Amino acid sequence: MFTQLASVFSQLSLLSFGGGNAILPELQRQAVNVHSWATPQQFHSLFGLAQAAPGPNLMIVTLLGWHAAGLGGALVATLAMVGPSALVAAIVTRLWHRLRDRSWQRTIQASVTPVSAGLVAAGALFAVRASTATVTGAVIIVVATALAATKRVHPLAILGAGAAYGLVTTLM
Template structure:
């Protein structure tokens, strides 16, 4: 359980991450992992990955991994500190920028900014995926399932629910 200083530090770190969350909260996973696992030692790498996987398996936005990681590090106060830290600045900034962007959506600068953010977002998501695969690198069945899921998601219109169900079945059967 985190003390008051740890909760404050988690809140402030999530506050900073919120402003860097280009492409969504999942893009902050590598930095959050570095902070809570490597720098602070609040969680192990496996605990971090399990927290993210649990949040991703549940219905709801990708942001849900933030309070789950906070909970794993500091219980309910940790979940609240992480979630509030992640939501406050991004919500205020999103509201202001959206209003401004709507008024200036046809300007050359806004169009260039949007086009430039596509590769940045893609790169951050790829790094997040690579980080989450690390604990599974010695489990070939898990890697095959992830690769197959990626290929099916990319090339077909199969519902992600079926891919999650197949992964859950593989886990239940002890293959992963």
């Protein structure tokens, strides 16, 4: 189990341009369809918990590792997700500074931004698809988006309202 976790998360680590949400569709495919570490509902619950909690956006990785293999799984998944990309970032940063006067560097830098934005948009689409499985989920998305786009409502207030709604409906 630990080798599978390390293999999957180290590979995803190297693909996570634009942050953790950029790899969500593949993360779900691996965790649910390929390795059966979680059901689709469990994955979405863990994702929601990770987004609601303060801290890094990649908390979903730690939660999936914990769900799959306990504390050891959480540690392996987290280290495998952070380690490879941190090493590559350190190497590329040193090389980038050494070659900072090259004209091609600006071209590469300008082309990475749209790729990152596209990957983040794919992650957002993943979250929307998961949440629109019910009419209630679709209504919540529309209302939350409208509030965020048109009113000066703090995102944590919207998140808190969604959490309160979920708590109330669960207790009923």
